[in-house]
Amino acid sequence: MVGVEEVRHLAHLARIGMKEEELRLYTEQINEILTYFNMLDELDIGNDIEPYRMSREYKAMRDDIPVAFSAGNALSNAKNVKGRFIKAPKMG
Amino acid sequence: MVSSSKIALSAYELVEEVKVGSISVEDYIASMIERIGSMDERINAYITLNDHALEEARMIDKMVKGYSNDNGSYATKSLLGVPLAVKDNISTQGIRTTCASRMLEDYVPLYDATVVKRLKGAGAIVIGKTNMDEFGMGSTTEFSAFGATHNPWVYERVAGGSSGGSAAALAACMASIALGSDTGGSVRCPASFCSIYGLKPTYGLLSRYGLISYANSLECIGLMARSVLDLALMLKVAAGSDMQNDHTSIDANSSISLDLESMNHDLKGMRFATIREIVESEGTDEPVRDSMFDALSSVERLGAVVEEVSIPSLRYALASYYTIAMAEASSNLARYDGVRYGYTAQPDGVAWNEFYSKIRSNFGSEVKRRIMLGTYVLSSGYYGRYYMKAQKARALIRDEMLKVLNHYNAIMLPTMPILPPRIGERISDPLRLYMVDICTVIANLAGIPALSIPYSMYNGLPIGVQFMARHLDEPLLLRIAYALESARGDKVRRCMI
Amino acid sequence: MTSIGNSDARVRIGLEIHCQLTALRSKLFCTCPADYRGKEPNTNVCPVCLGMPGTLPLLNRRAIEYAMMLALVLNCKIPSRITFYRKNYFYPDLPKNFQITQYNAYEQASVGVDGVVELDDLDGSSKTIRIRRLQLEEDPGRLAYDGSIDRSNYALVDYNRAGVALVEIVSEPDFNAPNEVRLFLNRLASILEHLGICNPALEGAVRCDANVSIGEQARVEIKNINSFKDVERAVTFEITRQRSLAARGIEIRGETRHWDDARRITVQARAKEEEEDYRYFPEPDIPSIVISSKDVEAIKASMPELPHARVERFVNVYSLSRDTAKILVGEKHLADLFEASIKYYDNARSVANWIVTDLKGYLERYDDGGGDGSSSSSNSVILAKVTPKHIAELAMLVDSGKINRATARQILQRVIATGMLPSAIVQSINVDMLSNKDELASIVDKVIEEERKAFMDALSNEKALNYLLGKVMRYSNGRADPKLVLSMLKERVIGTSKTGQ
Numbered sequence A: 001m002v003g004v005e006e007v008r009h010l011a012h013l014a015r016i017g018m019k020e021e022e023l024r025l026y027t028e029q030i031n032e033i034l035t036y037f038n039m040l041d042e043l044d045i046g047n048d049i050e051p052y053r054m055s056r057e058y059k060a061m062r063d064d065i066p067v068a069f070s071a072g073n074a075l076s077n078a079k080n081v082k083g084r085f086i087k088a089p090k091m092g
Numbered sequence B: 001m002v003s004s005s006k007i008a009l010s011a012y013e014l015v016e017e018v019k020v021g022s023i024s025v026e027d028y029i030a031s032m033i034e035r036i037g038s039m040d041e042r043i044n045a046y047i048t049l050n051d052h053a054l055e056e057a058r059m060i061d062k063m064v065k066g067y068s069n070d071n072g073s074y075a076t077k078s079l080l081g082v083p084l085a086v087k088d089n090i091s092t093q094g095i096r097t098t099c100a101s102r103m104l105e106d107y108v109p110l111y112d113a114t115v116v117k118r119l120k121g122a123g124a125i126v127i128g129k130t131n132m133d134e135f136g137m138g139s140t141t142e143f144s145a146f147g148a149t150h151n152p153w154v155y156e157r158v159a160g161g162s163s164g165g166s167a168a169a170l171a172a173c174m175a176s177i178a179l180g181s182d183t184g185g186s187v188r189c190p191a192s193f194c195s196i197y198g199l200k201p202t203y204g205l206l207s208r209y210g211l212i213s214y215a216n217s218l219e220c221i222g223l224m225a226r227s228v229l230d231l232a233l234m235l236k237v238a239a240g241s242d243m244q245n246d247h248t249s250i251d252a253n254s255s256i257s258l259d260l261e262s263m264n265h266d267l268k269g270m271r272f273a274t275i276r277e278i279v280e281s282e283g284t285d286e287p288v289r290d291s292m293f294d295a296l297s298s299v300e301r302l303g304a305v306v307e308e309v310s311i312p313s314l315r316y317a318l319a320s321y322y323t324i325a326m327a328e329a330s331s332n333l334a335r336y337d338g339v340r341y342g343y344t345a346q347p348d349g350v351a352w353n354e355f356y357s358k359i360r361s362n363f364g365s366e367v368k369r370r371i372m373l374g375t376y377v378l379s380s381g382y383y384g385r386y387y388m389k390a391q392k393a394r395a396l397i398r399d400e401m402l403k404v405l406n407h408y409n410a411i412m413l414p415t416m417p418i419l420p421p422r423i424g425e426r427i428s429d430p431l432r433l434y435m436v437d438i439c440t441v442i443a444n445l446a447g448i449p450a451l452s453i454p455y456s457m458y459n460g461l462p463i464g465v466q467f468m469a470r471h472l473d474e475p476l477l478l479r480i481a482y483a484l485e486s487a488r489g490d491k492v493r494r495c496m497i
Numbered sequence C: 001m002t003s004i005g006n007s008d009a010r011v012r013i014g015l016e017i018h019c020q021l022t023a024l025r026s027k028l029f030c031t032c033p034a035d036y037r038g039k040e041p042n043t044n045v046c047p048v049c050l051g052m053p054g055t056l057p058l059l060n061r062r063a064i065e066y067a068m069m070l071a072l073v074l075n076c077k078i079p080s081r082i083t084f085y086r087k088n089y090f091y092p093d094l095p096k097n098f099q100i101t102q103y104n105a106y107e108q109a110s111v112g113v114d115g116v117v118e119l120d121d122l123d124g125s126s127k128t129i130r131i132r133r134l135q136l137e138e139d140p141g142r143l144a145y146d147g148s149i150d151r152s153n154y155a156l157v158d159y160n161r162a163g164v165a166l167v168e169i170v171s172e173p174d175f176n177a178p179n180e181v182r183l184f185l186n187r188l189a190s191i192l193e194h195l196g197i198c199n200p201a202l203e204g205a206v207r208c209d210a211n212v213s214i215g216e217q218a219r220v221e222i223k224n225i226n227s228f229k230d231v232e233r234a235v236t237f238e239i240t241r242q243r244s245l246a247a248r249g250i251e252i253r254g255e256t257r258h259w260d261d262a263r264r265i266t267v268q269a270r271a272k273e274e275e276e277d278y279r280y281f282p283e284p285d286i287p288s289i290v291i292s293s294k295d296v297e298a299i300k301a302s303m304p305e306l307p308h309a310r311v312e313r314f315v316n317v318y319s320l321s322r323d324t325a326k327i328l329v330g331e332k333h334l335a336d337l338f339e340a341s342i343k344y345y346d347n348a349r350s351v352a353n354w355i356v357t358d359l360k361g362y363l364e365r366y367d368d369g370g371g372d373g374s375s376s377s378s379n380s381v382i383l384a385k386v387t388p389k390h391i392a393e394l395a396m397l398v399d400s401g402k403i404n405r406a407t408a409r410q411i412l413q414r415v416i417a418t419g420m421l422p423s424a425i426v427q428s429i430n431v432d433m434l435s436n437k438d439e440l441a442s443i444v445d446k447v448i449e450e451e452r453k454a455f456m457d458a459l460s461n462e463k464a465l466n467y468l469l470g471k472v473m474r475y476s477n478g479r480a481d482p483k484l485v486l487s488m489l490k491e492r493v494i495g496t497s498k499t500g501q
């Protein structure tokens, strides 16, 4: 079972601000859904089965050819700018 | 203005008329925009209309009349003048693309998704961007920051989701063809609820470049149309490897042939499997089961053999699917932090964690729920128990599905186990809502193609039937649909006119 | 007590080294040019490296090849399937709020694993440094501030660097002394240069984190060491700090410290770094990459000559001493200059000695003390002006006795200043050796006459002797052979003391 404090920590990890009542509601729902997910526990699959993955030959990867982006202003969607810089909150 | 019967034309019919000059594309697009203006306030299929649609239409008219120097290349464009609705999580250069989220309410992409670029190259005109569950997370198009989409057939019912806007736009003749995206059934579910065709192609057959990620390893752009031929037309244009933009795309052009003219109207020699665990499930509504059995006798009449098989690992399909989808989502959606684009606030003097948390609290409730769960299943100590286990279960399910498809040409299932619910009916119980994806997620887990075919109506509510095939066997799915289209008779109406 | 420089088995040092693959032309996952240096902020970006919605990473194949080369040189195993992972954490310089990197906790996913490097240049002994892994990842953008970081209310982000390819090399804590660290990093710099995949002289191209622990005490991480040269200093400081704490009976805390290169000390990280949960999982947009043994063989075959082989060749083909060969190869540009110069003058040993003693000595005097341990930026400016022809001529002029070594060194300065050929300089200032003993004797006598007091002091004071020597050299316009002058001066000094004058 996941408690409210653990959900608060999850909200912090995901950087999603939440009010107390939201935290309580999510705690309840997350527990219900995790209980459902727990059925994966009964699945006894050891290392004989590879987890699902796509693979590709290394030769299929991109060539090292530079092409500068020129189709528009890369900053056009940024609202907090200063000169050519993008403004962000300060760390710490 | 064009007549209402013309508005309901199939894309391939429309293209023929455009090419011979019997329909002016400008008139056609203008009529469609007018129709949207009068109908969409109720249905809410569109979030944004393309301001340049009429301009693009005029360009095509000029080409056809020979006023532009394109040397007649329009004649080779297979979607010339066709109004295309695009789900609002598929990037369109210069047209805002919101994912039905407050977080992207004014985001304007700098580029077109590869599939959009291809369809536009074939002459299609993006008419607008359609409503959806925020970031594709939902099965009803109720979780939208722009309000729910209503089902054009029964207004108080949901249109299905998450590509509900695209499906409703087609059913209401507010577009001729549409793009959706399908992570766990998001194209097929609304197709079934709105009585249109919805194809989830083989994973990688269509480039994902420009599709705004929700669950990368599961999702693809899906094709939606009112006729099988339109679907084939779209697939021909949209498919193809995109190694310039997408390492998960596959080169399959050579192995897919879509020769519809030579297609038979029968299904002689075909062997289909139904899955016991789903058909017999308590979660399947009676009218849906009846429709399924009816479709079963239809395909048998067309010459196919249908047998029931058991796939025990399907029990884990939803747990596996949601674990993977939520994990990937929690990471994909981390980029929406108010710094480079999208919803934001002044960062001056705000502590960074507070800034992020405040900005990101503007996700809708379902998105937050999935991000939180995804964060949990990836966090240290739980990876092996949830994420790794889910990927192993996924591999198991894929293997069992492919084994069935070794013996049968296709798997036949209902698209949705339920009829379209009333708006608001299911939204408050997340887990119960997840359960209705059981028939669709298995194709995404296995990466195989699946098609929802409109089959019948129950008290005016559309019911679809679904077929899944081997990797890259889209031609077979189209062939089945083509045969059923003529066999189902008057059980369905094609659109609301 | 053990001195810091000596190997002490109780001291354990591990390194995490980041090297940008500066030889790449485009970034790791998009086609933006890899060379971001000196560009206006946010002009070397595209939707992919800005993390715009809907974009997908497109892996640069050459980056894999370069990383594989380095892994092979470090004797790593190359897994048959390599996989990229997402490392999830929020930071404004990270456009997607996750970094695409590699992670080996669930499988052997990185380009290289389990490598070994033999340090055989330790005085008399050798030791093995184990490489835990070598991985490929993307560089984040950079943060700047209006004015000072403390005064500023916000951060300014420049994403030009975001997405540039980095190789991270993680060693086991197998170093027991700072000089071993220096030796290893010098070796690595030479390898990077010889492979031609990273130019360590470029600002920010190599960065290093170190971890240091003593005995059973907690491990301390040192971050922010932005040049190879500073790593030895940082590690030395940290060992001293930990030892002095231990001597006072203070327990050492496991913590993260930063290297302050201005004050040359390690300081406690400003905020206590949060215990992060990175939620690693395989990057779903990049399929696992299958690498066959054939691919590995092809990469091996395409690799240029490596330092070790080059030393052997210099010894065998040019009969250089092993020490000289190692010094040359230790700095690839010197080895290159050597090989180019002997095309003009085939006395290999003479050319080699010229580069190893005279040129290198000159460079060391002009080194600004910063840089990365192989060549500082001012050195590269100097080196750009010295051509193989210059070196060949200088060596030839000295060997033929036309000028002496001291004069040749002076000429080197003029070569650097003017770019002229040494033979032309010799002619223009007429520095042919003043070896006529009579002419020289008259200058020596003149100086002794003028500097009577210094001459008397020179009996007991070497400084005074050198003073006289300097004056003779000045009067002769530097054309005198200092050795000869010195012996003449000494002769006279001794003569004077004998006569008791």
Ligand SMILES: [Zn+2]
Residues within 6 Å of the ligand: C027, C030, C031, C032, C044, C045, C046, C047, C048, C049, C050, C163
């Ligand atoms: Zn870029």
